[in-house]
Amino acid sequence: MxxxxxxxxxxxxxxxxxxxNTHRRAVARALIAMQPATRESIQTGAxxxxxxxxxxxxxxxxxxKHCSHWIPLCHPIPLDSLTVHFHWRDDGLLECVxxxxxxWRTGVEMEAMTAVSAAALTVYDMVKGIxxxxxxxxxxLMKKEGGKQGNLQHPEWREGKSAGEAEGSG
Numbered sequence: 001m002x003x004x005x006x007x008x009x010x011x012x013x014x015x016x017x018x019x020x021n022t023h024r025r026a027v028a029r030a031l032i033a034m035q036p037a038t039r040e041s042i043q044t045g046a047x048x049x050x051x052x053x054x055x056x057x058x059x060x061x062x063x064x065k066h067c068s069h070w071i072p073l074c075h076p077i078p079l080d081s082l083t084v085h086f087h088w089r090d091d092g093l094l095e096c097v098x099x100x101x102x103x104w105r106t107g108v109e110m111e112a113m114t115a116v117s118a119a120a121l122t123v124y125d126m127v128k129g130i131x132x133x134x135x136x137x138x139x140x141l142m143k144k145e146g147g148k149q150g151n152l153q154h155p156e157w158r159e160g161k162s163a164g165e166a167e168g169s170g
Contacts, residue, residue, distance in 0.1 A: 004073055013073050019105040024146040026101075027157070028112035030120040031137040032094040038131040039092065042123075052126045053086045060084035060098055060119030067114040075106050082111065084119050093137065096120055107147050113139060 006012050042052045049055070061082055068076040081101040089095050098115035100108035120136045127134050142157040 011073060013075065014106075016075065016105040021103050021105055022146050024102050024104060024107045025099065025144070026107060026109040026112040026141065027097060027099045027143040028109070028116045028140065029098075029142050029157075030096040030116035030139045031089075032096065032120050032123055032134065033092070033137050034094065034127065034134040035131050036092070038127050038134060039088065039094070041130060042094075042127065043088075047126060048129060049126045052123055055126060056086070056096070056119040056122040057084045059122035060096070060115040063118030064098060064100060064111045064115030067111045070114055071110055074110050077102055077104050077106060077108060077111060079108065079111060082115060084115055086119075094123065096123075097142075107144060109141050109144050113141060 068074045098112045100111040142154045
């Protein structure tokens with residue numbers, strides 16, 4: 001039986017009061033595909049709805065801060081840091097990366113994944129008038145640090161190229 005259910009099979013929030021506070025960090029990524037003309041409209045600011053990446057960055061941060069309102073049984077976590085950045089990849093995909101950190105009893109994987117989800121959905125919302133076929137290709141946890149399981153890293157993740165230094169980052 002999972003610890004998300006009580007003895008009668010009812011959903012419950014996991015008890016964490018006895019867990020020690022430790023440093024937790026998580027990095028999540030969303031990949032977004034679009035037509036070249038849509039990319040150009042984002043890069044030049046020609047879209048009718050404003051600066052797509054700035055608005056999407058704010059949406060991601062706001063969503064990550066409210067993750068426990070989105071995800072049932074998710075603990076409200078006092079985030080110490082939450083960043084959202086965008087980067088145009090060589091393969092034409094728009095990469096959104098969120099990093100969340102805290103010193104707390106539970107991890108911040110869901111906060112980082114919620115942030116990239118909301119940011120990617122906001123990109124779609126802002127460009128759908130010119131490109132209905134913009135596609136959110138993947139949302140993945142790329143890295144987590146801290147907690148009982150320790151540090152884990154997705155095989156495709158590379159720390160070398162910072163999305164925050166890329167063109168159009170937010």
